[in-house]
Amino acid sequence: MKTLIIGGGNMGRTFASSFLTAHILRPADLTVLERSVQALEYLRGLNIENLHTRPADYIQEQNLIVLAVKPQDSDELFPTLKPFLSTKHIILSIMAGVQIDTLESKLGIKKIIRAMPNLPAQIGMGMTAFTANEEVSRKELIEVQNLLSTTGKAIYFEQEKMLDAATAVSGSGPAYVFYFMSAMMKAATKLGFNESQAELLVWQTFSGSIDLQNKNSLTCDEWISKVASRGGTTEAAMKIFAEHGTDEIIGKALDAAFQRSLELGKKKKKKA
Numbered sequence: 001m002k003t004l005i006i007g008g009g010n011m012g013r014t015f016a017s018s019f020l021t022a023h024i025l026r027p028a029d030l031t032v033l034e035r036s037v038q039a040l041e042y043l044r045g046l047n048i049e050n051l052h053t054r055p056a057d058y059i060q061e062q063n064l065i066v067l068a069v070k071p072q073d074s075d076e077l078f079p080t081l082k083p084f085l086s087t088k089h090i091i092l093s094i095m096a097g098v099q100i101d102t103l104e105s106k107l108g109i110k111k112i113i114r115a116m117p118n119l120p121a122q123i124g125m126g127m128t129a130f131t132a133n134e135e136v137s138r139k140e141l142i143e144v145q146n147l148l149s150t151t152g153k154a155i156y157f158e159q160e161k162m163l164d165a166a167t168a169v170s171g172s173g174p175a176y177v178f179y180f181m182s183a184m185m186k187a188a189t190k191l192g193f194n195e196s197q198a199e200l201l202v203w204q205t206f207s208g209s210i211d212l213q214n215k216n217s218l219t220c221d222e223w224i225s226k227v228a229s230r231g232g233t234t235e236a237a238m239k240i241f242a243e244h245g246t247d248e249i250i251g252k253a254l255d256a257a258f259q260r261s262l263e264l265g266k267k268k269k270k271k272a
């Protein structure tokens with residue numbers, strides 16, 4: 001599948017190097033379109049053979065076009081891209097909040113796949129949710145799933161709304177994890193640890209807990225009960241979480257991210 005990635009920033013270059021490292025694409029079949037001089041320099045270091053700085057005829061020979069620019073940059077990109085597109089092209093958009101029908105109307109393309117990856121994709125540990133419109137064939141969808149799976153796990157959803165929900169859970173999720181880690185590190189320094197000690201205690205606790213969860217099939221509650229004994233130290237901490245409604249706060253935060261994703265989608269649609 002001849003693939004063009006537009007936008008060689010964090011995500012675009014992650015996709016490019018994952019597709020090549022997994023040998024799912026030959027270097028000759030991968031092209032990247034990037035405008036920033038700095039990003040181009042980085043891409044050259046990744047041995048991307050086909051680099052371009054603006055849309056041109058080479059777009060016509062592509063099968064798949066990955067949109068990996070920021071949503072706010074799409075208004076400038078789309079008019080320059082459209083003259084080179086035809087209905088044979090498949091668009092794979094990873095732009096947060098940009099809906100399939102907006103892409104259809106702005107690009108005049110029939111086959112559209114929308115995906116929401118996350119940052120651990122950079123190390124092949126990503127979580128990508130994806131959906132597609134009915135014009136994409138089963139074969140095409142599987143080919144794209146194979147590409148997405150080179151960056152970690154990929155899960156298909158029939159309903160596009162679930163992409164906005166996945167944005168709130170796994171897309172933004174790494175930031176929540178780092179927020180929690182940072183809060184624990186700050187609290188640890190208040191207990192007398194220096195910063196590097198606090199960092200070691202917290203990072204290794206997260207990493208060990210995740211590895212444990214990956215290797216065993218207990219639920220989170222079952223793991224908690226293995227750490228928290230009645231009347232003990234963990235229970236004292238868990239009581240504070242419960243008293244302050246931490247579950248509800250997390251629920252509200254995820255809902256705010258979900259609503260924001262829907263809202264961004266509506267804004268884009270209005271402008272279309």
Ligand SMILES: NC(=O)c1ccc[n+]([C@@H]2O[C@H](COP(=O)([O-])OP(=O)(O)OC[C@H]3O[C@@H](n4cnc5c(N)ncnc54)[C@H](OP(=O)(O)O)[C@@H]3O)[C@@H](O)[C@H]2O)c1
Pocket residue numbers: 006007008009010011012033034035036039053067068069070071073076077094095096116117118119171
């Ligand atoms: N980062 C994440 O964790 C994450 C997770 C899920 C989804 N996403 C989605 O992935 C997309 C890319 O995010 P990112 O973090 O990779 O952004 P990024 O690092 O800013 O990369 C985007 C790149 O595209 C370039 N670009 C913009 N307009 C262009 C154009 N018309 N032609 C060629 N190149 C162009 C930008 O150049 P300039 O620097 O000159 O603007 C930049 O180098 C976003 O839509 C975001 O919603 C990101």
